[in-house]
Amino acid sequence: MKEATPQTIYLKDYTPFGWQVDSVHLTFKLAPEATRVTSRIRFTPDPAAPAQDFFLHGEELTLIRAAVDGVAVTPEVTPEGLRCAVPDGPFLWEAEVEIAPASNTALEGLYMSNGMYCTQCEAEGFRKITYYPDRPDVMSVFTVRIEGAEPVKLSNGNPGASGDGFAEWHDPWPKPAYLFALVAGDLVNHPDSFTTRSGRQVELNIWVRPGDEGKCAWGMESLKKSMTWDEEVYGREYDLDIFNIVAVDDFNMGAMENKGLNVFNSSAVLASPETSTDANFERIEAIIAHEYFHNWTGNRITCRDWFQLCLKEGLTVFRDSQFTSDMRSAEVKRISDVIDLRARQFPEDQGPLSHPVRPESFQEINNFYTATVYEKGAEVIGMLKRLVGDEAYAKALDLYFARHDGQACTIEDWLKVFEDTTGRDLSQFKRWYSQSGTPHLKVAESYADGTYTLTFTQHTPPTPGQSDKAPQVLPIAVGLLNPNGDEVVPTTVLEMTEAEQSFTFEGLAAKPVPSILRGFSAPVVLDRSSSPEERAFLLAHDTDAFNRWEANRDLAREGLVAMITEGAAPDEAWLDGLQKVIADEALDPAFRALMMGGPSQSELAQVLHGRGITPDPEAIWTASETLRDAKARRWAGLLPRLADEAAVTAPFSPDAEQAGKRALGGAVLSLQTRIDGGAAAEAQFKAADNMTLQLTALSCLVSAGRDEAALGVFERQWSGDRLVMDKWFALQIAATTPDKAVERAEALTRHPAFDMKNPNRFRATLGGLAMHHAGFHRRDGAGYRLLADWLIRLDAVNPQTTARMCTVFQTWKRYDPDRQALIRAELERIAARPGLSRDVTEMVTRMLS
Numbered sequence: 001m002k003e004a005t006p007q008t009i010y011l012k013d014y015t016p017f018g019w020q021v022d023s024v025h026l027t028f029k030l031a032p033e034a035t036r037v038t039s040r041i042r043f044t045p046d047p048a049a050p051a052q053d054f055f056l057h058g059e060e061l062t063l064i065r066a067a068v069d070g071v072a073v074t075p076e077v078t079p080e081g082l083r084c085a086v087p088d089g090p091f092l093w094e095a096e097v098e099i100a101p102a103s104n105t106a107l108e109g110l111y112m113s114n115g116m117y118c119t120q121c122e123a124e125g126f127r128k129i130t131y132y133p134d135r136p137d138v139m140s141v142f143t144v145r146i147e148g149a150e151p152v153k154l155s156n157g158n159p160g161a162s163g164d165g166f167a168e169w170h171d172p173w174p175k176p177a178y179l180f181a182l183v184a185g186d187l188v189n190h191p192d193s194f195t196t197r198s199g200r201q202v203e204l205n206i207w208v209r210p211g212d213e214g215k216c217a218w219g220m221e222s223l224k225k226s227m228t229w230d231e232e233v234y235g236r237e238y239d240l241d242i243f244n245i246v247a248v249d250d251f252n253m254g255a256m257e258n259k260g261l262n263v264f265n266s267s268a269v270l271a272s273p274e275t276s277t278d279a280n281f282e283r284i285e286a287i288i289a290h291e292y293f294h295n296w297t298g299n300r301i302t303c304r305d306w307f308q309l310c311l312k313e314g315l316t317v318f319r320d321s322q323f324t325s326d327m328r329s330a331e332v333k334r335i336s337d338v339i340d341l342r343a344r345q346f347p348e349d350q351g352p353l354s355h356p357v358r359p360e361s362f363q364e365i366n367n368f369y370t371a372t373v374y375e376k377g378a379e380v381i382g383m384l385k386r387l388v389g390d391e392a393y394a395k396a397l398d399l400y401f402a403r404h405d406g407q408a409c410t411i412e413d414w415l416k417v418f419e420d421t422t423g424r425d426l427s428q429f430k431r432w433y434s435q436s437g438t439p440h441l442k443v444a445e446s447y448a449d450g451t452y453t454l455t456f457t458q459h460t461p462p463t464p465g466q467s468d469k470a471p472q473v474l475p476i477a478v479g480l481l482n483p484n485g486d487e488v489v490p491t492t493v494l495e496m497t498e499a500e501q502s503f504t505f506e507g508l509a510a511k512p513v514p515s516i517l518r519g520f521s522a523p524v525v526l527d528r529s530s531s532p533e534e535r536a537f538l539l540a541h542d543t544d545a546f547n548r549w550e551a552n553r554d555l556a557r558e559g560l561v562a563m564i565t566e567g568a569a570p571d572e573a574w575l576d577g578l579q580k581v582i583a584d585e586a587l588d589p590a591f592r593a594l595m596m597g598g599p600s601q602s603e604l605a606q607v608l609h610g611r612g613i614t615p616d617p618e619a620i621w622t623a624s625e626t627l628r629d630a631k632a633r634r635w636a637g638l639l640p641r642l643a644d645e646a647a648v649t650a651p652f653s654p655d656a657e658q659a660g661k662r663a664l665g666g667a668v669l670s671l672q673t674r675i676d677g678g679a680a681a682e683a684q685f686k687a688a689d690n691m692t693l694q695l696t697a698l699s700c701l702v703s704a705g706r707d708e709a710a711l712g713v714f715e716r717q718w719s720g721d722r723l724v725m726d727k728w729f730a731l732q733i734a735a736t737t738p739d740k741a742v743e744r745a746e747a748l749t750r751h752p753a754f755d756m757k758n759p760n761r762f763r764a765t766l767g768g769l770a771m772h773h774a775g776f777h778r779r780d781g782a783g784y785r786l787l788a789d790w791l792i793r794l795d796a797v798n799p800q801t802t803a804r805m806c807t808v809f810q811t812w813k814r815y816d817p818d819r820q821a822l823i824r825a826e827l828e829r830i831a832a833r834p835g836l837s838r839d840v841t842e843m844v845t846r847m848l849s
């Protein structure tokens with residue numbers, strides 16, 4: 001395991017590797033405890049690189065032998081790699097190492113999951129497979145031979161010879177080692193094929209464990225849609241004869257874009273109507289697309305170093321959100337993305353873990369696969385596209401692919417293609433990559449003699465390591481409405497570059513109502529205290545779906561803040577206005593379902609903290625419950641009609657239309673449960689023929705306290721299905737009351753099906769607890785203690801998943817001194833553990849500093 005070695009790596013220290021790697025040949029002789037890996041690698045000195053020792057990364061490897069040009073050598077071996085004297089010219093490096101995949105519980109490098117061999121190399125896992133210059137700017141052509149009794153043996157690229165006990169693969173596209181993959185096991189495939197627009201025949205497969213064949217159709221359909229979309233929208237074609245996807249049960253994240261051999265967490269690929277919710281189907285479609293799109297944005301054009309991670313991740317997230325918008329409702333996707341950004345990225349940007357989209361230093365790169373790099377990184381690309389326009393964006397992307405194919409690039413390269421295409425100077429825009437923190441935007445307005453002026457002020461609060469912030473380029477999409485509700489100025493993008501800047505609109509007969517930051521055109525906090533009347537007006541009339549939703553969210557938030565801080569009653573006038581929107585059958589049911597929800601409790605805590613009020617999780621819980629009760633009472637007459645409208649009679653399809661109806665039905669059922677105590681939920685639970693309906697009903701029954709029987713029925717029905725059981729673990733914590741959440745989570749860790757080595761199960765249970773805001777933040781600190789106990793245990797097994805889950809403590813300074821003291825004590829207890837991983841050490845230190 002990686003011990004804590006607090007060594008910091010800096011962007012400014014980048015130095016190219018001293019050799020080019022002309023070819024790589026690897027032979028694997030598979031055995032669970034003693035796999036032998038033989039490498040034959042041809043190196044040629046790179047005259048452009050500075051002189052340096054020949055150093056290859058390698059961790060947890062047993063070196064059996066090494067040779068240079070066929071002559072045995074004895075390199076100097078350290079825990080990080082080896083150093084060796086080599087000739088001045090080209091040479092052949094050979095090494096044989098031994099590794100133990102069955103004992104590899106960190107799930108990085110070569111490991112085993114349910115008897116299947118699989119790999120995860122990004123970011124720095126290849127060095128746990130063999131000695132190699134394990135850095136993304138070293139690209140080479142790989143040929144792989146796998147020897148073992150497993151019936152299926154896969155690697156990157158196109159298949160070569162295969163026979164009794166062996167299979168060979170050759171990947172003609174030069175790639176960095178982080179894209180290497182190997183899978184071997186007793187697998188079955190769901191086959192299909194795709195013909196690219198230039199006529200290349202591509203064999204497609206989804207490989208799964210026997211028994212899961214029936215859950216591959218949706219993933220395959222999503223893959224084919226992604227391949228077509230990337231050809232049509234970005235002009236990108238697939239470039240190998242075969243594309244393989246493998247489902248793996250034990251996996252640290254969602255999926256991995258290895259060249260020609262994507263490895264997926266089974267939760268991100270397996271689906272069936274009976275076992276998967278609509279949200280699961282949509283997530284699978286998006287992740288399949290994301291990994292497939294990486295083939296161009298990530299694989300063909302990769303990153304020079306890990307500081308440039310957003311180059312591939314921000315762009316690929318942006319591309320997958322465009323894809324989902326095209327497959328489903330663009331408006332609903334935008335609202336969902338902003339909900340997610342505010343829930344995950346804003347707390348990061350506003351807390352101790354804040355870092356720029358392109359960080360400038362790190363200790364453990366795995367800790368920087370963050371919402372800032374991914375989601376804010378995608379927002380930055382969205383802003384760039386808004387500023388230059390769709391046509392220039394398309395041209396810039398064409399230039400990017402033409403100019404940089406086969407290269408390992410930087411953010412400078414990326415921005416340069418936009419500068420060259422448009423003639424713009426993007427030096428100020430570049431601050432989005434280097435400046436951390438969320439800008440706050442204030443607005444003042446004035447109207448006189450037909451002229452309307454909007455004056456904006458931007459300010460970014462200090463973040464760790466960055467006390468002074470410079471103004472950012474902000475594309476602010478604005479529309480103006482007449483007092484009668486008509487749109488008088490359609491959406492216009494104002495380009496703000498100064499700390500304070502005014503924009504004028506002429507020829508307006510009356511003072512308009514502004515709709516600001518339409519479509520959430522920049523990832524900022526809009527500090528605008530408009531009147532409830534104006535918000536209600538926008539809720540009723542705005543033509544921009546996002547801002548209509550936003551007006552409602554602002555009203556909900558202000559109402560809840562008044563309930564929490566002043567003991568106010570729910571705002572009945574707002575509920576009546578909202579009822580009209582929810583009842584409007586002309587509107588998309590998915591949009592109406594979103595309108596029925598409120599801000600999350602964690603978001604309310606963030607809002608209160610931002611206003612200098614210490615959030616009390618219990619009070620937030622109570623206010624949220626009171627508001628839901630009020631909605632149920634106030635809308636009681638409408639609910640049966642909505643339930644009828646939401647009913648789906650056609651055979652199940654995970655498409656946006658049916659999913660939207662079921663989302664509306666779910667929102668209705670949860671309110672109905674507050675009226676009938678769970679009668680309708682019980683009926684739905686019994687009749688449900690798909691997981692969305694069954695799980696929604698079960699969640700309502702648990703929150704109504706009528707759960708014992710239903711949870712038992714569900715468990716008996718689904719005990720053989722790991723992915724469904726993850727839902728069972730998570731749901732009973734999520735839907736319970738704050739006083740029971742910790743005990744439930746604790747009891748579930750003693751359930752025979754709890755397995756800390758499986759990241760999905762660990763996240764469902766302990767992550768489930770952390771997501772129950774009031775339950776986790778229970779006043780006596782029991783939630784913090786239970787989580788810290790498990791993080792300490794897990795760190796010895798799987799540092800990456802542990803470090804990721806530590807982030808639930810990142811908001812600790814929002815809370816009262818007692819809670820802060822309790823959390824601090826837990827963080828210090830974790831930090832003091834002997835042998836704590838480098839991953840967790842870095843996270844805990846940053847949160848405590």
Ligand code: B3K
Nearest residue numbers: 122123255256257366369
């Ligand atoms: N590139 C991988 C993530 C790797 C995470 C390494 N800790 C999946 C993705 O973003 O598509």
Ligand code: ZN
Nearest residue numbers: 290294313316
């Ligand atoms: Zn990605």
